[in-house]
Amino acid sequence: MRRGRRARIEIPVGRMPTQVMVTLPVRVVHGAEDGVRLCVTAAIHGDEINGVEIIRQVLDLLDPADLAGTVIAAPIVNVFGFSSHSRYLPDRRDLNRSFPGSRKGSLAARLAKILMDEVVDPCSHGIDLHTGAAGRMNLPQVRCDLEDGEIRRCAEAFGAPIMIHSRGPGGSLRRTATRAGKNVIVYEAGEVLRYNPAAIEVGVQGILGVMASLGMIASSRDSSVEPVSSHRQKWVRAQRGGIVHIQVELGERVVNRQQLAVISDPMGECEYLIRSPGDGYVIGGITNPLVNRGDAVLHIAFIDPPAPIEPDMPAQIDNGFAEGSGALRLPVDPANGSVGPSAAAGSSASDGSNDGHDA
Numbered sequence: 162m163r164r165g166r167r168a169r170i171e172i173p174v175g176r177m178p179t180q181v182m183v184t185l186p187v188r189v190v191h192g193a194e195d196g197v198r199l200c201v202t203a204a205i206h207g208d209e210i211n212g213v214e215i216i217r218q219v220l221d222l223l224d225p226a227d228l229a230g231t232v233i234a235a236p237i238v239n240v241f242g243f244s245s246h247s248r249y250l251p252d253r254r255d256l257n258r259s260f261p262g263s264r265k266g267s268l269a270a271r272l273a274k275i276l277m278d279e280v281v282d283p284c285s286h287g288i289d290l291h292t293g294a295a296g297r298m299n300l301p302q303v304r305c306d307l308e309d310g311e312i313r314r315c316a317e318a319f320g321a322p323i324m325i326h327s328r329g330p331g332g333s334l335r336r337t338a339t340r341a342g343k344n345v346i347v348y349e350a351g352e353v354l355r356y357n358p359a360a361i362e363v364g365v366q367g368i369l370g371v372m373a374s375l376g377m378i379a380s381s382r383d384s385s386v387e388p389v390s391s392h393r394q395k396w397v398r399a400q401r402g403g404i405v406h407i408q409v410e411l412g413e414r415v416v417n418r419q420q421l422a423v424i425s426d427p428m429g430e431c432e433y434l435i436r437s438p439g440d441g442y443v444i445g446g447i448t449n450p451l452v453n454r455g456d457a458v459l460h461i462a463f464i465d466p467p468a469p470i471e472p473d474m475p476a477q478i479d480n481g482f483a484e485g486s487g488a489l490r491l492p493v494d495p496a497n498g499s500v501g502p503s504a505a506a507g508s509s510a511s512d513g514s515n516d517g518h519d520a
């Protein structure tokens with residue numbers, strides 16, 4: 162492919178029962194200069210549409226004449242689930258548990274294999290875009306192997322408010338590609354089947370930030386704010402069934418034993434408190450207030466201690482970030498509630514596939 166050009170590619174995946182050919186849409190922006198090859202993928206879970214819009218906006222902003230390297234974008238990887246508003250493939254398989262895939266396996270395995278061969282393998286770096294699972298809302302966050310220097314550098318350049326250390330579930334694109342030596346990060350933000358403007362904005366700026374750090378485009382912003390990192394997270398669960406009234410916002414800083422939510426019965430005759438299991442930040446929560454005993458309600462990230470100044474000095478959890486602010490940085494307008502557990506409604510209950518460790 163010639164430099165300084167865009168290309169539209171439709172890769173055949175298979176026929177529907179109606180005989181309509183389903184294709185994997187891929188867009189390539191080939192820069193005028195040599196450089197890094199970056200793949201960007203979205204809607205591996207077909208109902209996670211924020212990433213589709215993020216890629217649309219990024220592709221619109223890129224000019225091949227000003228680009229060094231190549232962007233390979235697959236904005237709708239699970240084309241079947243996307244069409245039916247579903248996380249899964251038609252046989253209920255989870256595509257993000259099906260990597261690296263195979264030529265002779267299930268539809269999920271074949272689609273995973275196509276994505277690996279045609280989109281991921283040609284690239285050295287990748288960004289995979291997700292949202293919370295159904296019934297969940299996520300604070301914009303990057304998940305990746307923070308122990309890997311180059312991957313951590315990309316995560317920091319993305320500039321989401323928080324970086325979560327995780328190598329990803331077995332069979333996920335992230336885990337598989339990272340093991341194959343690719344520098345892959347996952348961006349998780351917002352909820353399914355809805356555009357969350359703040360989540361999209363952080364995502365668009367994040368991809369451009371990573372591209373700038375890789376020398377693909379001119380720097381797009383000043384990165385004066387450093388994201389915090391977390392190696393440990395915990396879902397706080399309902400100790401009994403009822404109706405949850407969440408009293409904290411996504412991104413809010415909470416302290417040990419702080420009251421996070423109240424579970425009441427429909428008549429308001431009895432109340433049970435949910436308290437924080439430690440000092441941390443709220444990074445996810447449910448959108449449906451009706452819970453059963455044991456349901457996950459809020460996701461708390463415990464922040465990594467800063468590196469001690471003296472080798473012998475014990476690290477202080479609270480040092481060095483967000484002093485006095487009480488919340489992680491987000492371009493959120495509280496009035497329109499575009500990010501926040503209290504803002505959402507109408508989602509179905511959790512599919513129970515996991516506890517928000519979605520990607």
Ligand SMILES: [Zn+2]
Pocket residue numbers: 205206209290291292519520
């Ligand atoms: Zn996902």
